[in-house]
Amino acid sequence: MFGEASGRFMSEGRITRIAARAMFPVTRLLPAFLLCLLGACGQDADTVSSGPTPLGQTQITALVWAPDWPDEMHRIANEFHRAHPNISVDVQFMIGNSVEENLKPKIATRNLPDLVSVNPNAYSAELAEQGILTDLGETAAWNNMLESLKPDWTSRHGKRFGISGGVAATLIYYNKAMFRRAGIAAPPTSFEEFLAACAALRKAGFTPMVWTGAFPNTLANGPFSFGFANGVAAHHPRDWKQRIADGSLDLANGDAVDIFARIKLIADKGYLQRGFMNTSYDEGIRLFADGKAAMAFQGTWSSGALMHGKDFDTGVFVPPWNARGKTVVPVVGSETGFAVCDTPRKKAALQFLEFIYGKGFAIQQNKRQNIPPLKQVSGKVVSDPLIVDYVRQVTQAPLTAPLYYSYLPTNTIELLHPLLQSVLFGKTSPRQAALTLDRSIRHEARTENK
Incomplete structure (x- = not known):
């Protein structure tokens, strides 16, 4: 839901004054995303180590808003580490009542996570404008996101700052x-x-x-x-x-x-x-x-x-x-999604982002069974047909409003x-x-x- 003298980071006073503008209206969602895919995911959850990083290995920090799927986030991080043994993920979970209240102190103290949950609002867009969030426009995840959701995640100057967690x-x-x-x-x-x-x-x-x-x-x-x-x-x-x-x-x-x-x-x-x-x-x-x-x-x-x-x-x-x-x-509208911060570990964080929306997506999808934000989904996943029908219905309304x-x-x-x-x-x-x-x-x- 910051401060550095060089100007790369905004002052805390500046960032707390961002007025949340809805920059684009919620558009009608593409019918293709409403396909209900069947499948299951039955792997056991593993705990990702947050101990000392071995020589030659990169450890990234993921600060995540996942009140109803923490175990699945750990599993995604663990599967990513298995696929990329040289990168480990320290998963940390947001607390409280909003994404923004978790982000403010991190940015104010320049203690940036490498991958972070963000909302599709002017606060996150301004972080991208200031270079704190990386532009994701060249990622496979961005290209695979539903076109109808992309305006929610684009700043007024064209920065593509996040990937939606779902419709x-x-x-x-x-x-x-x-x-x-x-x-x-x-x-x-x-x-x-x-x-x-x-x-x-x-x-x-x-x-x-x-x-x-x-x-x-x-x-x-x-x-x-x-x-x-x-x-x-x-x-x-x-x-x-x-x-x-x-x-x-x-x-x-x-x-x-x-x-x-x-x-x-x-x-x-x-x-x-x-x-x-x-x-x-x-x-x-x-x-x-x-x-x-x-x-x-x-x-x-x-x-x-x-x-x-x-x-x-x-x-x-x-x-x-x-x-x-x-x-x-x-x-x-758009669910809370993920962004990558401009840190020295940005390259590894981008790899993790791609995994979340690629091979790792089914792990959280089959728990949550929400509406995927993607044009194409890797693996077998489950979406509830009643929820698919509900979203199809409401997106055809004459007027909608976001969250x-x-x-x-x-x-x-x-x-x-x-x-x-x-x-x-x-x-x-x-x-x-x-x-x-x-x-x-x-x-x-x-x-x-x-």
């Missing part, structure tokens, strides 16, 4: 058996119908939805991003991203208040699991997969776990954050996570939250545009 969409997974037992014949198509479905589920003795209050990143990807898409982007379909960039987007109004009010309403009505503010990312997935809740507001990146619940069939539907009679605006991390300013991203928690704890009202969001975006735009 990202947030959606609602639901337990079909619980819906039938609650008398719900079809998924809801408006927010009013959604509340009615929650009420019916609770009356039938079920927990309507699981939320991960201890990991607000998921709340931001889900209900916040959909609230923003349907309450804000829908009212400014042509220029809402530019309005964020120049500070002219008005969020001190009822539309923005409603983003937070709906999130609070679902909690206040008792439609969430007990202790939802203490629920972690992994625990939230487990609660749904174990049949403890009827719905999960999650991403396509978790479909490998959420589409295979215990003893029940899972369905998916577009979160109906639209008012009755209004067309829903789906959320779809919050690709358009909010970096400092606003970090502000949003505790703000969502504060609203749910009742410490901040939805109106106060909207005003705080408005002030942050305007401040970042003023600072950036000086």
Whole structure:
């Protein structure tokens, strides 16, 4: 989600003032990527050594955002080392609630990893503009990435700074058996119908939805991003991203208040699991997969776990954050991906990047079963057909919006996570939250545009 006197690295003050501009709209995705490939990967995970590097061997550092696939990342690194015995990989995992909060101190102290997870936003693009991230335009991974995703990973001056981790969409997974037992014949198509479905589920003795209050990143990807898409982007379909960039987007109004009010309403009505503010990312997935809740507001990146619940069939539907009679605006874009930093070990890191998106790709894909970001995939991989159909459907919508991390300013991203928690704890009202969001975006735009 830096500083050096020579000018190669930005000052920390500069980098924290980057306003997150969405430089290109999310375009329609190519039908070819929706092919569902079958296969499996059954190798055991191995731990990559981070001990002293033997003479003649290069050790690279990979700083990775992989909350739901750490074991697979270790396996990819281990397989890469087997294929390239002269290169070892020290895998380190990001913590907290955003990619950006992990990157800032690394760059400020000039302690750059060699390969790093990044988001498709102006913060990462500016790192590329400053020469901190390497241009990946000549790599096989870039050439193999879906054309529809490449604009998300291209800076305003043409730097190609990252490779997407997948096609990202947030959606609602639901337990079909619980819906039938609650008398719900079809998924809801408006927010009013959604509340009615929650009420019916609770009356039938079920927990309507699981939320991960201890990991607000998921709340931001889900209900916040959909609230923003349907309450804000829908009212400014042509220029809402530019309005964020120049500070002219008005969020001190009822539309923005409603983003937070709906999130609070679902909690206040008792439609969430007990202790939802203490629920972690992994625990939230487990609660749904174990049949403890009827719905999960999650991403396509978790479909490998959420589409295979215990003893029940899972369905998916577009979160109906639209008012009755209004067309829903789906959320779809690029997943967090990988970049290579301009370090003395850049050549080895580029080799590792190519392996991640080449021979190593099936290892993580068969765990996650998301939508691959590639035109052609090496090896046999699995993608869930319902998720493939879902993405095909939403990318044909008249208007779509990306996930919050690709358009909010970096400092606003970090502000949003505790703000969502504060609203749910009742410490901040939805109106106060909207005003705080408005002030942050305007401040970042003023600072950036000086």
